[in-house]
Amino acid sequence: MSLEVLGITVLWVFLYGYLIVASIDFGAGFFAFYAKITNKKHTVNDLISRYLSPVWEVTNVFFVFFFVGLVGFFPDTAYYYGTALLLPGSVALILLAVRGAFYAFGNYGSKDNVFFLFLYGATGLLIPASLSTALTISEGGFLEETEDRVVFLAEELFTSLYSWSVVILAIVSVLFISASFLTYYADRANDTGAREIVRKFALFWSPPTILASLLVFIGLRSHNPEHFQNALGIWWMFGLSLLFFLIASWLIYSRKKFGTAFIMVMLQFFFAFFGYGASHLPYILKPFITIESSVTSPVMGTALVVVFIAGLLLLIPSLILLMRLFLFDADYVKGKK
Amino acid sequence: MELDSVMLSRMLTSVTLAFHIIFATIGVGIPVMISIAEFIGIKRNDGHYILLARRWARGFTITVAVGVVTGTAIGLQLSLLWPSFMQVAGQVIALPLFMETFAFFFEAIFLGIYLYTWDRFKNRMVHWLLTIPIMIGSSASALFITMVNAFMNTPQGFDLEGGKAVNIDPIAAMFNPATPPKVFHVLTSAYLTSALILAAITAFAILKNKGSAYHRKALRMTMVCGLIFAVGTAVAGDVSAKFLAEYQPEKLAAAEWHFETESNADLVVFGTLDENNEIHNEIRLPGFLSFLAGNSFDTEVIGLEEFPEDELPPLFVHYLFDSMVSIGMFTLFITSLFVLFWKWKKRNEWNRPLLWGVVASGPLAMLAIEFGWIYAEIGRQPWILRGYMKVADAATKADGVGLTFVLFVVLYIILAVFCVTVLIKMFKNKPPELEYEQRFKSGKLQ
Numbered sequence: 181m182s183l184e185v186l187g188i189t190v191l192w193v194f195l196y197g198y199l200i201v202a203s204i205d206f207g208a209g210f211f212a213f214y215a216k217i218t219n220k221k222h223t224v225n226d227l228i229s230r231y232l233s234p235v236w237e238v239t240n241v242f243f244v245f246f247f248v249g250l251v252g253f254f255p256d257t258a259y260y261y262g263t264a265l266l267l268p269g270s271v272a273l274i275l276l277a278v279r280g281a282f283y284a285f286g287n288y289g290s291k292d293n294v295f296f297l298f299l300y301g302a303t304g305l306l307i308p309a310s311l312s313t314a315l316t317i318s319e320g321g322f323l324e325e326t327e328d329r330v331v332f333l334a335e336e337l338f339t340s341l342y343s344w345s346v347v348i349l350a351i352v353s354v355l356f357i358s359a360s361f362l363t364y365y366a367d368r369a370n371d372t373g374a375r376e377i378v379r380k381f382a383l384f385w386s387p388p389t390i391l392a393s394l395l396v397f398i399g400l401r402s403h404n405p406e407h408f409q410n411a412l413g414i415w416w417m418f419g420l421s422l423l424f425f426l427i428a429s430w431l432i433y434s435r436k437k438f439g440t441a442f443i444m445v446m447l448q449f450f451f452a453f454f455g456y457g458a459s460h461l462p463y464i465l466k467p468f469i470t471i472e473s474s475v476t477s478p479v480m481g482t483a484l485v486v487v488f489i490a491g492l493l494l495l496i497p498s499l500i501l502l503m504r505l506f507l508f509d510a511d512y513v514k515g516k517k
Numbered sequence: 518m519e520l521d522s523v524m525l526s527r528m529l530t531s532v533t534l535a536f537h538i539i540f541a542t543i544g545v546g547i548p549v550m551i552s553i554a555e556f557i558g559i560k561r562n563d564g565h566y567i568l569l570a571r572r573w574a575r576g577f578t579i580t581v582a583v584g585v586v587t588g589t590a591i592g593l594q595l596s597l598l599w600p601s602f603m604q605v606a607g608q609v610i611a612l613p614l615f616m617e618t619f620a621f622f623f624e625a626i627f628l629g630i631y632l633y634t635w636d637r638f639k640n641r642m643v644h645w646l647l648t649i650p651i652m653i654g655s656s657a658s659a660l661f662i663t664m665v666n667a668f669m670n671t672p673q674g675f676d677l678e679g680g681k682a683v684n685i686d687p688i689a690a691m692f693n694p695a696t697p698p699k700v701f702h703v704l705t706s707a708y709l710t711s712a713l714i715l716a717a718i719t720a721f722a723i724l725k726n727k728g729s730a731y732h733r734k735a736l737r738m739t740m741v742c743g744l745i746f747a748v749g750t751a752v753a754g755d756v757s758a759k760f761l762a763e764y765q766p767e768k769l770a771a772a773e774w775h776f777e778t779e780s781n782a783d784l785v786v787f788g789t790l791d792e793n794n795e796i797h798n799e800i801r802l803p804g805f806l807s808f809l810a811g812n813s814f815d816t817e818v819i820g821l822e823e824f825p826e827d828e829l830p831p832l833f834v835h836y837l838f839d840s841m842v843s844i845g846m847f848t849l850f851i852t853s854l855f856v857l858f859w860k861w862k863k864r865n866e867w868n869r870p871l872l873w874g875v876v877a878s879g880p881l882a883m884l885a886i887e888f889g890w891i892y893a894e895i896g897r898q899p900w901i902l903r904g905y906m907k908v909a910d911a912a913t914k915a916d917g918v919g920l921t922f923v924l925f926v927v928l929y930i931i932l933a934v935f936c937v938t939v940l941i942k943m944f945k946n947k948p949p950e951l952e953y954e955q956r957f958k959s960g961k962l963q
Binding site for chain 2: 238241245249251257259263269274281283288329502
């Protein structure tokens with residue numbers, strides 16, 4: 181595998197990791213707020229807080245990791261995305277800051293503060309929407325390069341069918357991933373009341389996930405036919421994604437094996453996400469950055485890969501420890517520890 | 518002052534860093550204090566110290582949250598506001614940036630575990646052991662990010678050809694000449710400031726309501742740590758001055774208003790500067806600048822006259838430098854005095870003026886951190902990569918920097934207000950004596 185393919189694969193794995201953990205987090209914020217205003221508070225919120233408290237900071241790191249790695253491996257992305265995304269990027273940053281800080285204020289400081297919970301819930305849907313625009317922009321057509329600068333064509337973005345279909349997919353997926361995880365978590369806690377609530381959320385958001393995916397394909401066909409053709413070339417990845425989705429939905433519907441169901445959801449998004457990423461290549465940002473054109477120097481690339489492997493050797497055992505203590509420890513999940 | 522993109526980018530970067538650095542400093546130093554307190558508590562079987570660690574850790578979560586989100590902000594702002602800089606430097610300095618996120622990741626994982634496992638292990642030392650990866654993670658973050666900053670001051674490990682960095686040597690870039698003195702100074706001053714902030718809070722509590730055994734133990738512990746870290750910071754400061762004299766003489770000369778190259782150079786303390794660059798009202802320590810620069814009164818110190826005028830940093834950095842050093846001396850003085858009074862039984866270490874001095878030392882130390890960083894950053898103007906790229910060529914050309922600046926300032930104000938309110942509320946409703954009663958009823962640890 182060449183250095184640049186290795187680099188982008190590493191980064192894509194991290195973005196996928198962020199997609200899963202952040203979706204659980206973002207969706208949970210929304211559900212926590214929804215449950216609060218519909219007075220289902222105690223059943224769902226304790227459960228959510230028990231899971232989120234030890235891991236919220238880790239979620240944030242996945243994101244930092246991705247963009248630091250991206251700039252490291254492909255320094256040109258700093259120039260193009262940096263110039264183009266000043267405003268949308270800053271808005272996303274502010275939302276992330278509000279969400280992270282107010283989660284801590286609410287959770288460790290003043291519990292039961294509805295305003296804090298509202299900020300937390302609302303930003304949980306706005307952040308995926310704003311972050312997904314970076315992916316939309318990568319398809320090309322929303323940036324214009326003049327002599328000495330890069331201009332972001334905001335109007336094009338706001339009037340594009342494709343752009344909106346991605347936003348819808350992002351929000352719907354977040355809610356679906358989150359609900360299916362919480363169903364599993366509630367089931368482990370033997371909390372049938374909470375489980376039935378989140379299970380309904382999962383079933384509710386299941387069909388829209390597939391509809392939104394179809395919408396994205398339709399939008400892509402007209403916006404970037406080349407990418408669409410590439411995607412058709414690896415249709416089996418999207419086929420597998422659909423298959424895993426059907427298994428997951430069926431398991432949740434028939435109240436069986438919620439753990440397996442969540443793994444199916446992870447596989448569903450794994451194949452969709454990697455299928456999308458693979459068909460996106462060789463462009464990182466069409467038409468300015470291709471994977472070959474902007475890669476960092478080979479020495480730095482190798483150094484980054486070495487550090488990356490060393491880092492994983494440190495992180496994986498730590499993450500396993502974290503999960504064993506808070507995710508797979510039945511007593512903790514039930515609230516006994 | 519013209520409010521173009523360059524100026525606005527500088528302003529936004531400054532305000533983000535100035536805000537982040539408060540929480541970053543606390544984030545590096547407090548884990549060390551928590552770890553020491555918990556260790557003493559377990560070793561002496563003293564519930565007061567355990568409670569100290571618990572309460573500090575609880576407050577720490579709030580500051581960590583703000584530190585994390587503002588750190589994420591500056592991380593992305595580097596690319597958003599300085600895209601041309603990141604395009605070049607990103608290639609050379611990606612390694613420590615990448616490692617910094619690893620360190621942060623490592624800390625985040627173990628902090629999460631630490632906070633939620635207080636009563637989970639039979640052997641209490643197991644819980645204490647969790648503080649070690651937290652300290653390693655937080656101090657390593659500081660180490661790696663300071664390497665990046667050091668690189669901007671003394672860039673090496675690459676060649677610039679046609680605006681592209683070539684012949685990159687990542688290790689040489691990381692271990693540039695500025696790295697050792699900067700890392701040393703950043704770490705010691707962060708430990709010092711955190712110890713003093715905790716001491717200031719404790720001293721304030723004692724002044725307001727006499728305090729209990731809990732408070733007295735806390736103050737003694739933080740003051741002893743403060744003294745050790747203050748000595749470390751002073752040594753680090755001295756090492757930094759010698760480094761500057763050798764590698765960035767224009768920065769030291771600007772801080773000392775040293776215009777002509779000479780040996781036996783005077784150290785200028787305080788004073789004012791008129792429009793003809795004549796110094797008034799100063800205290801002059803003859804020969805001491807040479808001594809500071811090279812441990813000998815004969816050392817030749819390079820003056821500002823040696824540099825082209827458009828490559829000189831602004832001269833007001835002198836005030837920042839002097840304020841930082843004065844505060845550093847004050848912290849050394851106040852911590853020594855407290856420890857001396859405590860050990861020398863004839864004096865009362867709980868006398869009110871001394872306690873007020875301790876209260877002042879916390880915020881002052883944080884102020885010194887700000888002054889020190891502003892000096893370090895303004896002192897290398899006009900360069901963003903000293904000798905390679907000027908700040909004016911690195912800033913974004915995008916529209917909307919002004920609006921972004923306003924949005925972020927509003928955000929930081931909101932975060933600051935809520936952070937302080939939540940922290941005060943958190944501790945006001947639950948005084949330590951009450952919590953001690955609840956947790957350690959029999960006076961012993963469970």
